[in-house]
Amino acid sequence: MNLSIKHLYGLEGVPKEDLTQIFDTAFSFREVLERPIKRVPTLQGKTIVNLFFENSTRTRISFELAEKRLSADTVNFSASGSSLSKGESLKDTIQNLYAMKMDAIVMRHPVPGSAKLLSQFVNAVIINAGDGTHEHPTQALLDIMSLKEKFGKIEGLNVAIVGDIRHSRVALSNIFGLKALGANVALCGPPTFIPYGVESLGVKIMYNLDEALQFADAVNLLRIQRERQGKGLIPSLREYRNLYGMTRERLENLKKPLTILHPGPINRGVEIDSDVADGDYSIILHQVLNGVAVRMAVLFLLVGGK
Amino acid sequence: MQIDKMNGKVLLANGKIVDPVGEKIFDADILIENGMIVRLEKGITPKNDMEIVNLNGQMVSPGFVDLHVHFREPGFEDKETIASGCRAALAGGFTKVCCMPNTDPPIDTQESVRFIYRKAEGQIVDVYPIAAITKNRKGEELTEMVELSSAGAVGFSDDGDPLVNAQIMRYALEYSKIVDKPIINHAEDPALKADGYMNEGIVSTQLGIPGNPSIAEEIMIYRDLTLARFTNSRLHIPHVSTKVAVALIRQAKADGVRVTAEATPHHFSLTDEYMRSFDANGKVSPPLRSEADRLALIEGIKDGTIDAIATDHAPHQYDTKETSLDLASYGMIGLESAFGLSMTNLVHAGHISFMDLIKLLTIKPARAMNLPLPGIKVGEEANLTIVDPDEWWVFSRKDIYSRSQNTPFIGRELTGRVKSVFAKSCYVRLQD
Numbered sequence: 001m002n003l004s005i006k007h008l009y010g011l012e013g014v015p016k017e018d019l020t021q022i023f024d025t026a027f028s029f030r031e032v033l034e035r036p037i038k039r040v041p042t043l044q045g046k047t048i049v050n051l052f053f054e055n056s057t058r059t060r061i062s063f064e065l066a067e068k069r070l071s072a073d074t075v076n077f078s079a080s081g082s083s084l085s086k087g088e089s090l091k092d093t094i095q096n097l098y099a100m101k102m103d104a105i106v107m108r109h110p111v112p113g114s115a116k117l118l119s120q121f122v123n124a125v126i127i128n129a130g131d132g133t134h135e136h137p138t139q140a141l142l143d144i145m146s147l148k149e150k151f152g153k154i155e156g157l158n159v160a161i162v163g164d165i166r167h168s169r170v171a172l173s174n175i176f177g178l179k180a181l182g183a184n185v186a187l188c189g190p191p192t193f194i195p196y197g198v199e200s201l202g203v204k205i206m207y208n209l210d211e212a213l214q215f216a217d218a219v220n221l222l223r224i225q226r227e228r229q230g231k232g233l234i235p236s237l238r239e240y241r242n243l244y245g246m247t248r249e250r251l252e253n254l255k256k257p258l259t260i261l262h263p264g265p266i267n268r269g270v271e272i273d274s275d276v277a278d279g280d281y282s283i284i285l286h287q288v289l290n291g292v293a294v295r296m297a298v299l300f301l302l303v304g305g306k
Numbered sequence: 307m308q309i310d311k312m313n314g315k316v317l318l319a320n321g322k323i324v325d326p327v328g329e330k331i332f333d334a335d336i337l338i339e340n341g342m343i344v345r346l347e348k349g350i351t352p353k354n355d356m357e358i359v360n361l362n363g364q365m366v367s368p369g370f371v372d373l374h375v376h377f378r379e380p381g382f383e384d385k386e387t388i389a390s391g392c393r394a395a396l397a398g399g400f401t402k403v404c405c406m407p408n409t410d411p412p413i414d415t416q417e418s419v420r421f422i423y424r425k426a427e428g429q430i431v432d433v434y435p436i437a438a439i440t441k442n443r444k445g446e447e448l449t450e451m452v453e454l455s456s457a458g459a460v461g462f463s464d465d466g467d468p469l470v471n472a473q474i475m476r477y478a479l480e481y482s483k484i485v486d487k488p489i490i491n492h493a494e495d496p497a498l499k500a501d502g503y504m505n506e507g508i509v510s511t512q513l514g515i516p517g518n519p520s521i522a523e524e525i526m527i528y529r530d531l532t533l534a535r536f537t538n539s540r541l542h543i544p545h546v547s548t549k550v551a552v553a554l555i556r557q558a559k560a561d562g563v564r565v566t567a568e569a570t571p572h573h574f575s576l577t578d579e580y581m582r583s584f585d586a587n588g589k590v591s592p593p594l595r596s597e598a599d600r601l602a603l604i605e606g607i608k609d610g611t612i613d614a615i616a617t618d619h620a621p622h623q624y625d626t627k628e629t630s631l632d633l634a635s636y637g638m639i640g641l642e643s644a645f646g647l648s649m650t651n652l653v654h655a656g657h658i659s660f661m662d663l664i665k666l667l668t669i670k671p672a673r674a675m676n677l678p679l680p681g682i683k684v685g686e687e688a689n690l691t692i693v694d695p696d697e698w699w700v701f702s703r704k705d706i707y708s709r710s711q712n713t714p715f716i717g718r719e720l721t722g723r724v725k726s727v728f729a730k731s732c733y734v735r736l737q738d
Contacts, residue, residue, distance in 0.1 A: 012512070091628050111630035112515045113584030120628070132632075134514035172514050196517060197508035 003301050007126040009115045010135030011176040019180060023145055025297035026290065032069065033293060042304050043072035049097055051107040052078045052129070053114075058264060058288070059129050059139070063106050066295035072303070075102075090114070091121050098122040104303045107131075125302045133167050138298060139263050140173030142291040144181065146283050147218055149290065150259055155182035160212040162188045162244055163222030163271055164233075166195040170222060170263045175201050188212035189244060192233040209244050210253075218259035221246055221271045237270050246272040251281065259283055307397060307707065308735045309430070312357050315339045317350060318728065321361040321692065323682050326368065326665045336366065338688045341731035346684050359733060361692060364725055367664050368679055369401025369689040371671040372641065373568055374465075374544055374616035377403075377433070379425060380418075381410025386621040386709050388422065391641075392431040393707035394619065396734050398641035399667075399691035399724035401431055402677055407438045408466040414438035414449045419457040430730045434460040434677060439478045439489060445469050448481055455485040460675045461542060463490035466591075470496060472529055479539035488542035488566065488675065491530050493551075494592060498522035503631055505578040505593040513581060515631065520548040520599065523592050527551045531558040534565055542674055543567040545618050547592045549602035556611040566674035567606075568616035571640055571647035572714075574603050580714060586627040586634030587714040590620075604657050607666065614671035615663075617644045621710030639708045643701050643715045645693065649722025653695070660695055690728040697723040 003018045011019075032040055048067050052060055060076070067074045077097065094105070104125040107115055112134035118126050130136040144154060151157055159178055165171045165187050178185050179202055186204040187194060194205055206212045213219065224240060234240050251258065260272070260282045268274045277284060318336040323346070325331070337345035337356070352358050377391035386394075388405075395403050405422060407413030413422065419435050426433035437459035441447045443466075451462060462482060469475045469491050478489050499522040504510050506517020527543060531554055534541035546552060546567050555567050572590060577597050580588040588594055595603075606612045620637025627634050645667070652658050658666075672679035680686040701718045703711055727734040 089625065089629055091625075109630065111632045112513060114630045116584045117628075117630060132514065133516065169514055172512075195511040196506050196519075198511050200508045201512065 006302070007119060008137050008298055008302060009126065009128050011137045011140055011173045011180070012135065014176070014180065016180050019177060022141060022294065022297050022301060023148055025301060026145055026294040029293040029296040030290070033289065039069055039071060041071045042300055043067070043070040046103045046303055047073045047075070047101065048104045048106060048299070048303065049075045049077060049102045051097070051105055052076070053107070053109045054130070056108050056130070059108065062288070062291045063129060063295050066292050066299055069292070070296055070299055072299070090117070094118055094121045098124060104299070127298060127302065130169055132169065134169055135173045136169040137173050138291070138295050139170050140177045141294045141298070142287055143174055143220060143261055143263065144177050145290045145294050146261060146287045147259070149286065150283060151217065154178065157183045158186070158215050158217045159183050160186045160188055160206070160216035160219045161222065162209065162212060162219060163224055164193045165189055165198065165222070166193050167225070168222050174220060175203055186212050186215050190234055190240070210250065213250065213254055213258065216258065218261060219246070220261040220263070223263065223265060224267055224271050226267070241270055245270060246276050248273060248275050251276060257281065261287060263287070307393065310733045311731060312733050313340060313731050315356040316733065317352055317356045317358045318366065319350070319352070319358060319360050320363055321366040322363060324365050324367045324661070324664050325682060326661065326669045327681060329661055331365070331661070336682070336688070338728070341688055343682065343684055343686050343688050346682065365693050365695060366682065367691045367693060368668045368682060369691045369727065369729055370399045370645070370667040371677060371679065372400045372403045372617050372619070372644070373542070373614055373671045373675055375403045375405050375619040375641065376408065376621065376637070377405045378621060379409060380421065384709070385623055388425040388433060389429065390707065390709045391619070392426070392429040392433065394639065394641040395431045396727050397705065397707045397724070397736055398617070398644050399693065399727060400641060401689050401691065401727060401729045402434065402672070403431060404434045404436050404460055404675055406436055406463060406465040408443060412438045412443045413459070414441055414443070416450070416453050416457040419454055419459050423458055430727070430732050430734065434458070434675070436461045436463050436465070436490065438462065439464045439469060440474065443467055445471055445474060448474070448478055451481055452484055455487055459487070460677065461488045461490055463492070463544070465490065465492050465544065468492045468494050468496065468526060472533065475530065476533050476537060479533055479537045479541065483537070483539050486540060488540040490542045490544050491526070492544060493523050493526035493530060494518070495522045495526050498525065503589055503593070504581045505595045507578055507596050509578040509581060515581065518593050520550065520595060523548050524550040524554065528554055531555070531563055531565060535561065535563045539564065541565045544616065545570050545573065545592060546603065546606065546612060547573045547595050547599060549599045552602050552606035552611055556606065556609070559611060566613040567611065568614040568671070569603050569607055569612045570616060570618045571644045571651075572638060574600055574607065575647045575651045576714065584631065585714060586629065586631055587638055587712050589631060589634050589636055590638055591636040604652065607652065608658055613666070613674050615644065615648055615666045616671065617641050619708070621708050622712045623710055624712065627712050638713050639706070639710055640713070642705050642707065643713065643718070643720070645724050646699065646701060646720030646722055647715065649695055650720045654721050688728050691724060692726045692728070693722065693724050695722045697721070699723050
């Protein structure tokens, strides 16, 4: 069975059936990852380029590993955004790579819409590995897969996303995916971190973390980028931690179980304290494993079978 | 586009004359001799010494006036030249345009004003330079406005860059009173605009694109209106795009502030929904706004708050648009599609009458910038734009005469088309 989508630009508009199929496939790849020989021949002969115009360690390695587990040939290209701003254009770079016969392009780029822009230039399957503040669909897929693993189903689940929603591609992709699957979503953070009119996506907004935790079965804590402090969006990381940091005390006061996710990398002592990140409620390392499985599923469903 | 020089007698037969001053439409033949209208009446008998053009009942308007174009010369001749810009203007029915000074070097000296006039010599379109407000468009020191004015500058603008310093804006408004020509400020507060490149709203939130909020425009327009009120100077507000901006200008006009304002076809034809395509052709400054803003702008056009339709024709080569949104240039071309978009989205959509539109394209912009506008009368220069208000057509690349093709309107179905132009003793046929 094929997906209705041909590329993965984002989770906006991706139908529930496609999401379900991606998760079903991902869970079967999870079993492959538990085997002694963690490799299947599914994408043998396919060539995938990983194009990273922004620094990334875990996403790039996760994709690369997923590709290798599926026996695809992979090429990596890394460049900072600035080297492209002058001289060779994105279009030239892509067309040069594509001329070497690529079947799929996995791209991370600092600017929203860049993944979609690629489809104007080349015929390859395009998978967005994060385009600026727009979307990061495979991160949301691995977050949701981890929730599915923990809770069995997503429908009716209460999920709070905490942090800098305004600048977060992870938040936006999670909102689209979770809403498509029937979850209730609350966003929590200081008002300067909440984007204009985001209620239009059918989410609740909460400025108080304890209120959000009362609501939530699971909470996804976004990484706070330290440079935000200098831009006047928040007065200090200290005050942020006091208001929105996930601490042991908050968990103890909650008097109910809570599942904690974090897309990484973690700022220990800012959005989450170490003893919580490493504690019983955290499923952060499950997320990492599921990341490989869900990327295998996406690659298999979009690139394989043709 | 076929241009025929017709120096002798020309009979434009069977036209419907649109007179935006007297606000009437009447049937008449026009006899032109040496570029001047010598007879205007029904049933002029064709003679052998006349070149005869049968207009078959098409509408004859005074030539259109565009207060806001970028012809890119000097400095960016790959995007547009004065010659190519004039062809684009003709294709849109415009016979008079005001060109903005954000060239390289900018138009901030007498010599550079004269350069524009020299380059436009022999063109069918009259090109009127708008000179910079400040030297090198840096927003620091005023240009020699009186000298620039005597060289032929029709107004002053640092367009593309807002005048951020309110004190300089005040001085510019005050000093310009000597020549009584308008100051035109690109109103966008740069701190509020920040790194935003589409309208901040529900769509930008859903797309994760950094937003440029309407307040960036409104706050600066409010400041400029307040300064114009205080100094009693002439202010012209370009490319108004938000609901609150329209309300501010409406109130200022009611209070007697000497302000005029323009709206672009793209701001009343498109909204930020267009950005869902991530197409950089929709990246303009100020940005495409919300539907509520678009409707308020149309209200402003209806009630006279907006004086003129101006294109902000901003040519860019395709490679600067086929790139990620942050790097893509701001602006779109507009001359060739302006009349069709205005007819379709204002007149045929039921908002304003055909006569209202002709006024917004002729006498009202001409008054805003004190440009000469020949009427359709005996003894006046024949400067005419001939249109079919009901022709259905699809805007395509072959309708574009600009050196650049950056427009989101390719493939758009339009009703109302410019058919031909008569100016400077030339008859310009736009289609076969």
